[in-house]
Amino acid sequence: MNKIKKKTKVKRLINTKRRSIIKRVKKSILKSLKVLPQPYVNLLNLYKTAMESGTQLRFGRSTIPISRIVNQFYCEQKFEFTEQQATLLNNEAIKLSDSHELSKQKGDEGHTADLPFVEHKTEDEIWIAAFQKNRKIPVSIREFHGLFKFDGFYINGSIDSAVFHQGKALSVSEFKFRPSLRLYDTDRIQGNLYGLLLQNLGFDTSELIIRLICFNSNDREVALLTNKYFPDDGNSLKEEFKFNSSEANDKLVWALQYWKSEREALKTTHIGKCRKCEYSLNCRNNKNPLQMELPL
Numbered sequence: 001m002n003k004i005k006k007k008t009k010v011k012r013l014i015n016t017k018r019r020s021i022i023k024r025v026k027k028s029i030l031k032s033l034k035v036l037p038q039p040y041v042n043l044l045n046l047y048k049t050a051m052e053s054g055t056q057l058r059f060g061r062s063t064i065p066i067s068r069i070v071n072q073f074y075c076e077q078k079f080e081f082t083e084q085q086a087t088l089l090n091n092e093a094i095k096l097s098d099s100h101e102l103s104k105q106k107g108d109e110g111h112t113a114d115l116p117f118v119e120h121k122t123e124d125e126i127w128i129a130a131f132q133k134n135r136k137i138p139v140s141i142r143e144f145h146g147l148f149k150f151d152g153f154y155i156n157g158s159i160d161s162a163v164f165h166q167g168k169a170l171s172v173s174e175f176k177f178r179p180s181l182r183l184y185d186t187d188r189i190q191g192n193l194y195g196l197l198l199q200n201l202g203f204d205t206s207e208l209i210i211r212l213i214c215f216n217s218n219d220r221e222v223a224l225l226t227n228k229y230f231p232d233d234g235n236s237l238k239e240e241f242k243f244n245s246s247e248a249n250d251k252l253v254w255a256l257q258y259w260k261s262e263r264e265a266l267k268t269t270h271i272g273k274c275r276k277c278e279y280s281l282n283c284r285n286n287k288n289p290l291q292m293e294l295p296l
């Protein structure tokens with residue numbers, strides 16, 4: 001009798017052990033089958049389409065970075081000279097910077113903390129956290145990359161820092177490192193265009209705040225750390241405003257006229273900019289018949 005009892009006990013133990021192993025395996029399978037948010041799946045498909053499209057834009061680009069578009073608003077002619085020179089000097093590097101691979105690499109390195117609730121995450125985990133419905137605390141990301149299609153063009157951008165909560169984009173921060181504490185209209189346009197990027201990526205941008213921060217330092221990491229622990233130490237200048245979608249839209253429509261070759265590059269009418277411009281000699285020899293005001 002005792003023998004039978006012992007056998008049953010052993011059998012039960014084996015079954016319990018087996019059940020717990022099955023439970024653990026099931027859990028790990030479910031974990032590996034994480035559901036990616038649809039906007040992220042769309043983005044991955046868009047990266048693929050953009051790379052396969054083989055689009056050849058000005059300067060051999062297949063996508064147009066927001067950080068480049070912004071320079072058109074300072075002086076489009078200067079932007080063109082700079083891009084032509086860069087294309088000549090560094091054709092391969094420019095092509096590479098268009099690829100998602102590089103942006104992904106950079107992104108993986110750059111997803112580091114700058115706010116208390118930041119977590120180190122992979123690209124997949126970032127998107128899952130940004131859209132997670134029951135998440136209690138926001139997720140803050142450094143170097144957030146994205147791409148969207150606008151009027152047939154692929155526009156890409158890398159946001160210095162962004163905060164998300166349950167599918168809402170709460171803030172975008174753009175950092176500038178300058179010898180003097182100054183923010184320009186081009187910075188405001190850049191911040192607003194990043195808002196447009198997030199909107200097109202599928203985030204709710206109804207409460208999105210654009211934050212511009214200029215640091216009086218050449219050392220990016222030291223400046224960011226100082227700002228984190230001593231936010232009002234006088235070594236930075238901050239400005240924030242609400243994202244304006246229609247304004248960002250209008251700016252992009254204007255900038256793309258140049259990429260569509262609907263007009264020549266426009267020259268600034270601010271003589272002060274020309275005085276300190278390294279291309280002033282070339283520019284004077286090459287008068288632009290379409291001298292118009294830049295839309296600033």
Ligand code: SF4
Nearest residue numbers: 075078267274277283
């Ligand atoms: S000289 Fe003036 S107009 Fe010409 S590229 Fe330079 S800033 Fe622009």
